[in-house]
Amino acid sequence: MSMNWQDIIGHVNIINNLRRLTSEDKMPHALLFIGIDGIGKFLAGEILAKTLLCNDGTDMPCGSCRSCQAVDSNIHPDLFVLEPDGKTVQMIKIEQIRQMRSNIALAPYLSDKRVVIIRDADKMNEAAANGLLKTLEEPIGRAFFILTASNEKKMLPTILSRCMKVYFSPLRNSDIESILQSRGLEKTRALTIARLSGGSAGQALLLHEHDGLKNRADAYSFLTQVLSFSDEDIWMNADKLAKTDREKLSEWVFYLQMFWRDIVVLYHNETDSNLYDIDLKEQLIQQKSVWLQCFAFQAADYAAAVQHRLQTNTDIRLTMEAFIIKLRDLIRS
Ligand SMILES: [Zn+2]
Known part of the structure; x- marks a missing residue:
């Protein structure tokens, strides 16, 4: 399939600016695309x-030259893509940066320049970040760098200052709905998922493919029961959750976070339509009296800490057990 600018949904101003920079030959040597996951930053980088x-050499790929064909077949020798790697914790490592450096030191084969795309450049260990900084400071040959990241705060300020930053906004719900409907989803389901996706097409597709609505239903049933858990319930639930893969577990915790957020919103205004879980509004109003506002805040704090721990090489079972005990004991404190 031949990729081109029209394959990107939304981000019209950004695309126009990037096209203008290429046609005027003013493209900066390093760009950083910032925004939440799953909204097309990497695709924009590829195009x-x-x-x-x-x-x-115009403001869009011609689609038929040898270079364009090589990009479409993922075999372009002058395009180097770096992505986080690893079984449990996904990181970009110094070996990947070293390999990229030696690769771009060679003369280009098919084009007159080289392009390096670094996906999730905020997931880089210190050695790799320093290696990248060195590469940006002392460019080898004619190379362009396109970095993507969801959290610029995790990046070295010295790297940030060497990149032109481009901020990508979350997609509109209607855009996500049409992506889902184009994949055969019926309208109401597409609407619910779009609403839950937080403006991320990637998240919406995950919800659809990973049976995210079922995962959310599980999280909701946990929410309604956890305050009356027995010690044995805690043990059993921690055990069950520890067997879930990290990504799905993180999603499950995220749903809990959103329930507590919605409960706080409803606490202030029952008619608020700005709910994440709009389809569960009536049930969440019921939950409001159980999760008194301060408990919901505290619970959301605990959940944020769990999310953080899930990103590290932590013992999942112990983390989940501690989380559930803290939640259960909220009502007893
Ligand atoms: Zn071409």
């Missing part, structure tokens, strides 16, 4: 790379 590498 920009294809445009820069295209032998026809």
Whole structure:
């Protein structure tokens, strides 16, 4: 399939600016695309790379030159893509940066330049970040760098200052609905998922493919029961959750976070339509009296700490057990 700018949903101003920079030959040496996951930053990076590498050199890839064909087949020798790697904790490591450095030191094969895309550049260990900084400071050959990240705070300020920052907004619900409907989802389901996706098409597709609505239903049933858990319930639930894969577990915790958020919103205004779980509004109003406002705040804090721990190499079972005990004991304190 031949990728081009029209494959990107939304982000019209950003695309126009990037096209203008390429046609005027003013593309900065390093760009950083910032925004939540799953909204097209990486795709935009790929199409920009294809445009820069295209032998026809306009503001969009021609789609038919050898360079464009090579990008489409994922075999372009002058395009280097770095992504986080690892079984439990996904990180970009110094070996990957070293390999990229030696790769871009060679003369380009198909184009007159090289392009490096670094996906999730905020997931980099210290050695890798320093290696990248060195590469940006002393460019080798004619290379362009396109970095993507969801959290610029996790990046070295010295790297940030060397990149032109481009901020990508979350997608509109209607855009996500049409993506889902184009994949055959019926309208009401597409609407619910779009609402839950937080503006991320990636998240919406995960919800759809990973049976996210079932995961949310599980989280809701946990919410309604946890305050009356026995010690044995705690043990059993921690055990069950520890067997879930990290990504799905993180999603499950995220749903709990959103329930508590919605409960706080409803506490202030029952008619608020700005709910994440709008379809569960009546049930959440019931939950409001159980999760008194201060408990909901505290619970959301605990959940945020769990999310943080899930990103590290932590013992999941112990983490989940401690989390559930803290929640259960909220009402007893
Ligand atoms: Zn081309």
